[in-house]
Amino acid sequence: MSAVPGTEMASFREVLERRKAALVSEIEAKLAEARAARVAPDASAETDGGDRAVLDVTSEIDLATASRDIRELRDTEAALDRLAKGTFGLCESCGDAIALGRLRVYPTATRCAPCQSDYERSRGGAQGTSL
Numbered sequence: 663m664s665a666v667p668g669t670e671m672a673s674f675r676e677v678l679e680r681r682k683a684a685l686v687s688e689i690e691a692k693l694a695e696a697r698a699a700r701v702a703p704d705a706s707a708e709t710d711g712g713d714r715a716v717l718d719v720t721s722e723i724d725l726a727t728a729s730r731d732i733r734e735l736r737d738t739e740a741a742l743d744r745l746a747k748g749t750f751g752l753c754e755s756c757g758d759a760i761a762l763g764r765l766r767v768y769p770t771a772t773r774c775a776p777c778q779s780d781y782e783r784s785r786g787g788a789q790g791t792s793l
């Protein structure tokens with residue numbers, strides 16, 4: 663039994679695979695940048711401490727973005743896993759089918775809209791998808 667028609671499954675798989683590939687190369691680029699920013703300033707470190715601080719902040723921002731990407735990559739891989747197991751599109755809280763419209767916007771969703779808002783309320787009422 664599956665919540666999503668076969669034709670839709672194929673397109674979700676394609677969307678998720680493409681997103682996964684994009685995230686992997688984004689993460690690799692960010693980590694390489696952060697590493698480069700950390701290594702490069704050594705030559706000029708003696709001249710002025712100020713430049714180095716700016717570079718450190720920049721690489722920290724890169725790392726923060728990278729870790730957000732890594733979390734999204736994990737969600738994307740989990741969604742691909744559910745596709746393989748045939749549980750994609752089923753709410754992990756109530757077991758009902760997640761609305762197709764919701765999955766199209768948010769293919770990594772693990773809950774139907776009502777369960778997701780219950781879940782967010784129970785976590786302390788944080789609005790939206792912020793941290």
Ligand SMILES: [Zn+2]
Nearest residue numbers: 753756774777
């Ligand atoms: Zn549900």
